Structure formats: C-alpha cells, structure tokens
Amino acid sequence: MLPRFWRKIRYRYDLIGTRCNTCGRNYYPPRNFCPVCRRRSSIEEVQLSGYGTVLSYSIVHDTPVGLKMEKPYVVALIQLDEGPIITSQLACEPEEVHDGMRVKAVFRKYGEDGEDGIIYYGTKFIPAEEA
C-alpha cells in the first residue's frame, strides 16, 4: 500500500492530469497514451481547475471499518470542467447533494493506517459557491 500510494502522491494531492494536444482531450488520472489518437498522441501534463459537476451520487451507509466514524458519507460521479469523469468522496451533508451540483476540489485526509501508521491525504470535493 505505502509504495503504491507514494508513487502517485502528486496526482492524488492535486488534480494534475494529462492532455492530448492532437485531439484536445483531457485525462484524469493521467495517461501517457491517448486511446483516441493512439500513435498520433501528443501528451503533456495539465493542471485541472478543480471545478466540476455532479452527474450522480450515492450515500454510503455500510462502510469499511476504517471509515465507520465518517458514515454516512457521499460518493459522487463528478465530471470535471475539462471533461474527465471521476468518482470521489463529496464532503457535505447527505441532504445537500443533488444531480448537477457544482463542486470544487479540496485537500483532505483519506484515512490512516491505524494510530501508528501513515496518514493518507488526497483530493476530495466540496460544494462550490453557486453564483
């Protein structure tokens, strides 16, 4: 768990994705190959804005042991403004969430390996100010 998490820390801490300059598609998690352009892919890293829209969601009541304190919590399918669709915890009250809700990325704790273990951090989402 530890080495695998550590290698991807940069992409978990921040929404750094990749962009294919041939077709303009953005990817998160980052890819080093564009499945549309294949051999014509031209990939570079891109900082995503962190803003997105909820496509659908579920309220999780039956949680893994480590997340017992957090239940119930919201997991949402979010389309980032740059295109990629990701699944993420949405830190808000279950009664707040709705389809089409605007959200933004924040830096939060994912969990920890018990009291003696490492603490995992990464990106989650919160409701964004509605204009």
Add this chain to the structure above:
Amino acid sequence: MKEVFELVGIVSYGTYIPRYRIKAEDIARIWGENADVIKGGLGVLEKSVPDLDEDTATISVEAAREAVRRAGINPKNIGAIFVGSESHPYAVKPTATIVGEALDVGNDFFAADLEFACKAGTAGIQNCMAMVEAGMIKYGLAIGSDTSQGAPGDPLEYSAAAGGAAFLVGNDGVIAEIEHTCSFTSDTPDFWRREGRPYPSHGGRFTGQPAYFRHVVSAAKMLMEETGLKPEDFNYAVFHQPNGKFPVRAARMLGFSKEQIEQGLVVRYVGNTYSGSSLLGFAAILDVAKPGDRILLVSFGSGAGSDAFSITVTDAIENLNRNPGVWDKISKKVYIDYGTYAKFRRKIRMR
C-alpha cells in the same frame, strides 16, 4: 531605530476556516454550566470545528493554495515553507513536506515545521523575511494553522478551535511592507503539553498577567520604541486572541482604541485558532485595508514569547483579489451539536 527591512513584506495571503461551528450554549449544557456566564467571561460565542478528514496539514494546504492562487506566481519560485502549529498531524514527519508536495513546489526548497505554541506562524514570517532579505529565496511561505483541543470539561473546550492563514513573503509585488519586527521572549510555564499527551495543561489564572499581558505589551512597546511609532500612527492593531477579553484589555493597556482592533477581532465567532489566531485577525484587516494604512500585529505563544510587527499597506493591494474575505468565511457555517462535535474531535474512541 535598530534596523528597517525595506521592500520586504507580504506578497499575498490566504486563509481557511472549517465550516462547522459549535455554540458555547451547547458545550455548557453538557457540563451543567451557565452559558451566559461563560460567554460573558470568555468573550467567545461559538467556535470552529474541523471535519473528521481535516487536520493541520489540510488546513495549511487550503490556506496556502489560496495565497498562491491570488498571487498568480509559479509555485516553483517558493524557496521556503515553514508551518507553525502545535497540532502537527505527525510527531515526526514535517507538515511542510506535505504542503510543498500539494502545492507542486518541486524539491528545491527549505522546509521546517515550527513550534512555539500560538506564535509559530509569526515566527515563520520572520524566518521568511530574513531569507528574502538575505537573497536566499525569492518567495517564502509562512503558515500558522491548528486544530487544537481542550480536554472535555476543561474551560479550554469553549475556545480551542481550528483554522489557519498562509502568507507569501517576498520583495516583488509587495502588498504590505513589513517595516519592522521584534520579539520578546522569556521562560514562563503558563501552558504546555508533554510529548504523547492528547490535551494541554495550563497554569489557570497564571496564563494572564505574567504570560499573555507581559509578553504582548512588552513586545508592542519594544516595537514602538524601536520605530518611534505611537498607537495613533496605526490604523489597525491585532493581538493574539486566546479569548475575546485578553486582546481587548491588551489594546487598552497600550492605548489602542476599540475602532483600531474591531476588524481583526475574529475570536468571538471562530474561537482561538492558536497558531492561526492573530494571523486570521491580521488577514481580516488586510481584507479591507487601503494603501497607506499601518497595522500593528502582535502574536503570543505560551512558554512564552510575542512577535510584534509594524506593517504598511502598499498601492499593490488594490490589484490583489481578496475575496472571499475572512469575515465571509466566518459567516459561512453549519452548526453541530455536542455529540457530533465529540465524534468529529475523536473524543469518542472506537474499538
């Protein structure tokens, strides 16, 4: 004047306050205390509470990201990160490393976690200032952030809150010049926490006169002596805010008016954010300050010491996007009851 640092100052700043609040009434009800007596005595009406997945590292990152975003600088130009806190998530493993990674600063930067009770954040500003002045770094990031706790039933439980502020220090695009700084330090055991203990201990009434007031007043007087400035030369003043009473009394002792301290007095509605306390108040002042305004900032850390700063706002502040401000963030809140609070603060242990 001993020494004046020219052109070095605050380039940008950011703040973070968790959205949850608990009212003094809800804490008083659990412990059978009179809420009006508590509110009157302490001057704290409600306090911020971090969510289960928020800690000093997440608060530091959010405040720092706001500071960097507002400045529009390349994070690779940040040469130093100092995080001041007494609630670092790890006893051994610096919060500054987590902040550096989350900001994509790269690997070429000086970093350390600082600890001096509630004044470690202002100590970070002094370190950054000196390093910019010495030409060692282009920008330094100083953060004061805490998620401190009081033991259940301890008077501290009414005030110990969570929040943080981050300041980008440099000599390019300065929005508020730090004209002078000095510190007053002594060995005073007013408040402490031994290694491995979850809650702090304190000397009760001893925390007032020989600790808070002696250090805050001495540092402020030292600064005014060294600069030749008087209370009326400052548009605003902000002091460390362990409760709503101490900073008001310190201001009066030094000859500052209610009007000078009102904008920065955030403690009544967020509680004592420890390392974030005087810095959140300072940020609330920067939110509304105009070019030419002079601000007195005095922090206090138990143990004990105070850092004093004389800061003058420049024309460049008008080009910085300062929204949302500290008071906007204070008013955006969700109230929780004591049960939820106890769960959030892990006062309930899971087996």
